[in-house]
Amino acid sequence: MIAKTHLHSVHVRDKHSQWVPRQEPTSTENLFNEQTFYPAFTKDMLAAKREVIIYSPFVSKYRADTFNRILYKLKDTNVEVFIFTRPVEEQDLCLRKQAREVLSHYEELGANIFYLQGSIHEKVAIIDQEILWEGSLNILSQRTSREMMRRVSDRDLAMQVVRYLGLNRMLADGYRQKYEKLYRSLMEGVQRKRRISWKTIIAGLTAVVAVWWILNAVSDMIPFSSTDTVFGLVKLLTLR
Numbered sequence: 001m002i003a004k005t006h007l008h009s010v011h012v013r014d015k016h017s018q019w020v021p022r023q024e025p026t027s028t029e030n031l032f033n034e035q036t037f038y039p040a041f042t043k044d045m046l047a048a049k050r051e052v053i054i055y056s057p058f059v060s061k062y063r064a065d066t067f068n069r070i071l072y073k074l075k076d077t078n079v080e081v082f083i084f085t086r087p088v089e090e091q092d093l094c095l096r097k098q099a100r101e102v103l104s105h106y107e108e109l110g111a112n113i114f115y116l117q118g119s120i121h122e123k124v125a126i127i128d129q130e131i132l133w134e135g136s137l138n139i140l141s142q143r144t145s146r147e148m149m150r151r152v153s154d155r156d157l158a159m160q161v162v163r164y165l166g167l168n169r170m171l172a173d174g175y176r177q178k179y180e181k182l183y184r185s186l187m188e189g190v191q192r193k194r195r196i197s198w199k200t201i202i203a204g205l206t207a208v209v210a211v212w213w214i215l216n217a218v219s220d221m222i223p224f225s226s227t228d229t230v231f232g233l234v235k236l237l238t239l240r
Contacts (some may be wrong), residue, residue: 021219034147037137038066041125044151048079048127055084055124055165058091061098062139064105067140072111081111082174084167085140086120088230093143112174123149124161132158 032040045052052074074081083106091099107113125133133139135149152158160169 019195026091030151032135032143032149032151034137034142037133037147037149040151041133041139041149042066042070044127044133046073048074048077050079050128051126052079052081052128053084053124053126053162053167053171054082055120055122055138055167056094056138056140057086057120057123057137058083058138058141059102060095061100061102062143063140064102068102068105068109071106071111077111080175080178081106082114082167082171083111083140084116084120084165084170087115087117090117090119112178114170114174122165124165126158126162129158130161132161134161 046218083103087102088096088100088103090139103113121193123135125137127133131155132154132176133146133149134154137145137147162171
């Protein structure tokens with residue numbers, strides 16, 4: 001019993017000692033630390049076909065450059081991005097200003113931002129409702145802390161997490177708002193084209209009336225038959 005207790009204490013001490021070399025998890029284990037996570041997660045995001053969900057309580061400018069580039073590429077491929085985070089007022093006091101700026105820029109790049117009350121602390125990402133990332137790493141703000149994330153490719157488990165976090169309704173609202181915005185944009189485009197068409201028609205009619213008025217005015221001053229009016233006018237303009 002004493003031997004088992006001693007071994008346990010040694011194990012705990014070694015686990016938290018700074019001098020113990022840290023074993024990097026291999027890809028077959030599906031476990032990632034703060035260094036190996038971002039390359040693997042970026043690869044998954046860029047391979048997304050339809051949807052990326054990021055559930056991250058905190059946001060910082062430190063990670064913004066990376067995600068700006070990714071969101072820009074996802075926007076070109078029409079992949080929907082949903083970001084769930086705390087309201088700016090619940091972010092760290094010294095980071096609120098930059099959090100507001102970062103989230104605003106994410107939104108400009110096409111991301112759907114949802115602010116969740118209640119001091120959320122879960123860290124999750126779900127890609128195409130199939131690839132699930134979960135663990136301790138705060139995806140949109142991590143900088144120096146040591147973390148662990150697990151990657152699982154399992155649709156049932158991914159959707160179980162979506163339901164557990166209560167994201168279904170918010171995702172549906174996000175899609176509805178996006179397509180309503182797209183519909184309004186298309187309708188505005190149609191109306192704009194109609195206005196342009198009417199302007200073109202009116203401009204054409206105005207030009208015809210103006211030419212007719214000029215021809216009549218010129219015909220009163222120049223003694224040639226009405227049949228030769230157009231040719232005569234062109235001749236006069238050419239000579240000048």
